[in-house]
Amino acid sequence: MRILAIANQKGGVGKTTTAINLGTALAAVGKRVLIFDTDPQGNASTGVNIGRDLRAVSSYHVLNGEASLTLAVQRTEIPNLFIIPGEANLAGLEQELIAHVRSQFKLRDAIAAHTEIGGVFDYMLIDCPPSLNILTVNALTAADAVIVPLQCEFFALEGINQLHQTIEAVRANLNRDLTIQGIVLTMYDARTNLSEQVAADVRNFFGDKVYETIIPRNVTLSEAPSHGKPAMIYDHRAAGSLAYMALAKELIERERLV
């Protein structure tokens, strides 16, 4: 099982939308995918139609040791796509874990304790909240690699340095093997110069770490969650759905080289 953290402390850049739709696209081509939702809002869980009443056992319980990964896994309506839901208790985890010795390793240890999970799934995608807190650090410590959604907006460029430094710090202290799987440009609006400028800057800075695939700004991606479905299921012909299918193919290609 490859563990990919989907992280960026800038808010609203498309982390959850990427976790849901990339996950669905990978599932559509036969990969068995587990989404681990560490966002206290639980948006990824809502996006695959896991209601609040189905989150009694969540990623919070896995991270505080009350539940095993195996216990927390749930099916979704999408074949090959499973989820461990997120919920509001996650917001208090930073304070709860402050005195724990291996507070950054809670997820990594939970995965090591249940190796059968590794045998069942091809990918675990971890949806991170918009901050570099204990939840994101747990994700980076457990992950093999990071996928960074980067919105084609000016403010989104500002945070890239901090994210880079955090990834380096995790690699140096907590997870020697952590790499950047790739940077995906999101909400690209071909009608504005801004998107083009940001995309060019990002490619200059990160080179071929940036996926060829660009996710366009596409209303289907923002409407689909209100129907409890990934965009791929809600409208598989939409530009957003096609882009995430292309991203999945590009990701699999890169993974082949790992």
Place this chain on the structure above:
Amino acid sequence: MRILAIANQKGGVGKTTTAINLGTALAAVGKRVLIFDTDPQGNASTGVNIGRDLRAVSSYHVLNGEASLTLAVQRTEIPNLFIIPGEANLAGLEQELIAHVRSQFKLRDAIAAHTEIGGVFDYMLIDCPPSLNILTVNALTAADAVIVPLQCEFFALEGINQLHQTIEAVRANLNRDLTIQGIVLTMYDARTNLSEQVAADVRNFFGDKVYETIIPRNVTLSEAPSHGKPAMIYDHRAAGSLAYMALAKELIERERLV
């Protein structure tokens, strides 16, 4: 001086854009405004052209007690608009303050210790990061009222309950007088049904707490920060600039009734 926290733990909903442009609009009609930037990304500081080299004294130093409010205040290029910048060290404050007795009152205490600030400014606008952590709690504890930017998207509705609960908890335990000044609908796209549906839902739920003024999705608002200027200065005729001018007038009207 009225202290207004601009808060919503959902990421990318327009908190910083509101702090910058509402601040500028209030300054344009003669109010003296201080932006207190608690975001580790420091986007609000960048948006008013305060470079990284000018952030040696920041909101971080005010919140950990190393600097007084008065020392940290800086002019911007905009008349009547001042700022206490944000910077990366803020990200570590949660851990640093964990053992402090009045960790939630750091900002409130700093304001009480320097009453001359209250005499100089009409408004303090606090730009919060996308989480309900110690920085947002400090803002809510110091504030007279909260302005909630709410993006007209489905996921943005999900977090409203949690924010409401946090505001209630702060009101019950830390700041009895805290009220909701208003909810401002942002990134409204008249071409999609989604915006209309979300706006209708929000008005049903919050009634007249929702401002009449709606901020449209407008490329000037996202391009202006790359020029280090608020949209109001970059292009005062743009739809986004006009909307923030209207919001400022509506805010002042509401404040008159307080």
